[in-house]
Amino acid sequence: MTTAKDLFIIAMDPALERPVGQGDLSLALAGAELLDLLDAGAITVDGDLVVPGGSSVPDDRLLAAAAAGIVRQPPHERVEDWLWRRGQELAAAYQDALEEDGELRRKRSGLLPFGPKEVEPVDTPTRRRAVARREEGDPVLASLASAVGLDGERADDDEPSPGDETVTTVLATVHEAVMELEAVRQRRTIENTAFANVWRGP
Template identity: 45%
Template sequence: MTTPRDLIITALERAAEHAVEPGDLSLALAAAEAVDLLAAGAVALDGGLLVPGGHREITDPLLAEAASALVRRPPYETPGAWLWRRGRGLTDGYLTGLEAEGEAVRERHRNWLVRHTRTVLTESAARRRAADRLAADEPVLAALTKALGLRGGPEADAAPGVTDPAAARVLATLDDALAELAAERLRRSRRQADAAAENVRRGY
């Protein structure tokens, strides 16, 4: 298992209590990929840039895809650039992967007004491993779930710190990216509210 898979399983597990925006989750998945690639030696953080390392064999298909997506020629890219580029639509990719492996299914629901689907986890070894890792307060997964608001109160305060400097840098960059995305959502909401108020003022 990989950190991104454990993260999306955890997000689905806690969706009823705290739904995560797909954009936020995509950024966090890209950060999780970067941390796993750093741990595997497939990339290194050099002077603030993600520099590809040796060609290590990576068996997980989505993490192998992430490794192949690294910028392999100078000037390389920063962790922030990686998050925004790699993270685009990444949630859908991981959901598709879980469904293909039978670790999640889409359930269809319908009421008198709307029809919708949701992704539900199946009972699997992957689900149990993710739960065990979360319960053990593994530092990287703890930091990722805290960034997404999946850990709150005393649970978040008790989360252990990440000691690897490169991983900590990636996770700090994730915090900045999530804050930037939240600010953009707020600006968009205010523009929509202002436009609606202007329409009311004009009599529309």
């Protein structure tokens, strides 16, 4: 399993008080993929640039797709730009892949048999490993979980340190991207409210 899939699985925990935003999760998944590729030697990070490394192709098909999307020629892509580009609809791609692998199943919400469908993790060895990794305090998974709000509000000085400058750079960029997305949401809410008030009149 990959860090990205571990993150998605714990984000689908039915015990969560509020669902994780798909945009936030997509950005964090893109960051998790970078860390998985870094760990596999498929990339390096030079400052804030994603630089292709070895030629080995990851076994995981989503990670292989991520590796194939790395910009091979200079000027290389910045970590932040990778997150926004790769992160488009990435949560949906992981949901489809995990459903196909039998790691997620669909359930119906509400009392009506034709109510909206949701997904929940299946109790598999993969899910148990992901949960155990989180409970053991894996610093990378904990930081990604914090970025998408799985651990509530967390002060910067409480963030777990992964002990690697490159990993820290990627994680910090994920947090910044999620905060930027939230700022965009708030701005749109304000603009929509102002627009509605204009039409409503005095």
